[in-house]
Amino acid sequence: MIEPSEEQKILLDNLKRAVKEKIAPVAAETDRKGTFNWDIASLFWDLGLFQITLPEEYDGWPQTPCHTLCLCIEEIAKACASSALMLLIQAVGSFPLLSAGNQKQKKKYLPRISQGRELIAYLVTEPAAGSDVQAILSTARRTHGHYILNGRKTFATNGAIAGIYSVLAKTGEKELSFFIVDRQQEGVSIGKIEEKCGFRGSNTAEVILEDVQVPQDNLLGKPGDGFAIAMMDFDMSRPAVAALALGISAGAVSYALDYAMDRITFGKP
Template identity: 35%
Template sequence: MYIAENSIHDEFRGMIRRFARDKLLPFAAEIDRDKRPPVEGFAAAAELGLQGLPYPERLGGQDGDMLSQSIMVEELARVCASTSLTISSCWIMMAVVDFGTAQQQQDIVPQITRDGGKCAWGLTEPKGGSDLMAAATRAEKGDGGWVLNGTKRFITNGGWADWYLIFARTSEKGFGLFLVNKQDAGVSFGAPERKMGMRGSPTSDVILEDVFLPDDRLLGDPAKGAAYIVEELTRSRIHMASHALGIAAGALEEAVSYTEDRSQFGQPISRFQMVRGMVADMAIRVESARALLHRAAMMVQDNHPDAKMQASIAKVACSDAAMAVTTDAVQLHGGYGYLEDYPVERMMRDAKVTQIWEGTNQIQRLMIAKEVYDARR
């Protein structure tokens, strides 16, 4: 039931593949080396309206389904994981569509779909990311609004984004989601983190010191932020799984091409059985991860009761595939794979974080196991 891209999805994939090759590939190595945001790729994507893909047409978006979103992220990450992440981070504000008022939607979403606005979300804190419910950032209710204090750590697009979706404690046990603008008084940013990979994607602390937000910057119910975030994380796990899959697919392609070009013992190394076995295993990992991912994407689209677990399964499968396939791709390049001159070196560095963020793969496995046991009751 939950399978397959139709011809529209096929055509879309082809279009995004050509776009990525023409507009992202020329800058992929450069932004990694210079550790700078992907301004060229971001602007080119905005011209096509890619930042608006999941948003409703009435708000300037394209009403793209989950499968289209997955295909887009995969194809962009296939050539440049940093640019792909920067663009898909703009989809975080779907939370405003899901839980915001009509006015909030009108105020925020067109800035993203039409005006090149950039987004981020702040869940993780210095004391921890896995134990989200231990978050210490506080939002105190005051006259006509809320006052936020706290620090969010490892925030993708920190300092670069215009809008931040901030998860903050509103009572002893309750959390809210708040819309914070870069220009709000009391908002500042830490130094850019120096990372192993994803170097073209800015990451920094977001520091909130007595940030006053009027009431209309609270999203929905001040006690339901945790439930909202679980819903948004289910969708974003599909995006992050797609991102990881794209890195794996790109590395496989590089490995196939290199092994056909490189000769040893008087013949292309692609003729050696051990090399072919590795390539076959890489292809199996990519194809099986994609099948799981597409199934999960369609289940999320349909609000299937098992969608959350399937999104976790896809996240683990795709990110574990990314790490394994990129490592093998480096291996198949021999010594050259260890040099910055070949993209597989960057791909292997970019792959690692896909097992860490968006709920580490250990946390995903805990969640999957819980669902498996609960299903017996």
């Protein structure tokens, strides 16, 4: 195990307090209601958690962003899996912009997801393309100065509430590309909101793209870079998904232990 740095220890101490006082007390209710908790989102911006993977000038963690993200996600997941997923997906959604965006794109969108406190969602999965990312059917057709996006994205975490999307679409027969898309853009609509067994406080939505006119400037990297960006994003996020699972199991063991030590059976705890 990598020993947390002094800065990480301070962040984790603050986070543990916030989890105990503000997240754990509402976790069961959030799960029961199945609604997104904006108070917790605000808390994550206040604590600087949503900013962890951003560049330093946007309050990011320049040294060890992924490790810091994993530590925080694990801690939050001990009390509330939906809140931990909220943090994870903000990092996943912003990764294409961070890794492939040019300075102009970063200057335009990073202030919105840091000081502007907007959520950014990751629109890759489709009804017939999950693990097999290359099977996506969404298309981005190039016209004069624009791309026209069409397709149906499923299971998009925060899909119905994020202001910005990272969208993967086909720009050629075997060519995938990422685009930054504003949710307010004409042609974007929200479809089915998933009723889930778990992560119920996390918004999981279908997002429909119908002739969405996206400026050419919103292409991230070069045409055809999309698959590599998606794979690099998975490389970044898989340890964080594992940290989330670790946190959920640690939380479950802790709750079970507390209960076992508390209840009386056969005359003793």
